[in-house]
Amino acid sequence: QVQLQQSGAELAKPGTSVKLSCKASGYTFTSYYIYWVKQRPGQGLEWIGYIYPGNGGTYYSEKFKGKATFTADTSSSTAYMLLGSLTPEDSAYYFCARQGFGVMDAWGQGASVTVSS
Amino acid sequence: DTVLTQSPALAVSPGERVSISCRASEGVNSYMHWYQQKPGQQPKLLIYKASNLASGVPARFSGSGSGTDFTLTIDPVEADDTATYFCQQSWNELTFGSGTKLEIK
16 A cells, blocks of 8 residues: 655754655655645644656745755655754644645655754 | 635534535635544545545545535544544645634534
């Protein structure tokens, strides 16, 4: 079955970076987009953007340009998101999701990022 | 950005029918989708393109609407349906509604 396994919780200091991973299994990694979504505690969902592992193409929503960078390693079927210049407003859960038929039909379990000095 | 507006919360009793609404600030054709998120879990796709039931989702869930007004219906509601329900459009970039928290009395 389709599974997306995300890396664990991160605690980082302001101004630093964290790199989250999302390992896919159960489907052809290079044939589907991987989306990234942010959720602050008790709040809604924000779409960050996507990467298409088939050709490495990326797209970032306006708000996250310069904040997030997506990469993918097709040899390990793993997508990555680098979050840079961290501030307390970046403290949140981050989800990866597979885009199938234009919707996010499978989600990772989420990874918590806490930014604190 | 296309803003999606949802009611913040609803409370219903088991066995009842509940409708959760989502209004878009501009037309999104039929590119509206619904997700269920239980506390501490990732979202789960319920309905795609307004009215299509995702794989493995019980037929108690259904979706309707087009343009700017959309509805997710659960009939009958069960205790396990306690969750927050988000709508999401993919017609104009991608945005989510703020979510409707459903409480089962």
